[in-house]
Amino acid sequence: PQGCCGAGGVAFINYPGLGESIRSRKLNDILDTGAEIVMTQCPACRYYLTEGLKNQKEISVVHPISILTNSY
Secondary structure, three states: OOOOOOOOOOHHHHOHHHHHHHHHHHHHHHHHHOOOEEEOOOHHHHHHHHHHOOOOOOOEEEOHHHHHHHHO
16 A cells, blocks of 8 residues: 555654554555565665564565565
């Protein structure tokens, strides 16, 4: 699912309530897909989504290059 993860660069630090609200919707969307891998090039998104999914051990948040590297 496309859309903001709630990190907004570092906006989640300045506006934690807003960031968590946005991330919560994003995490629900991710969980609804049944995905095992979430791919994003943004380091803030990778961090914030990984933190939100830390109890979901079967879901990895990775950089797109990791997908490409693992395909070889």
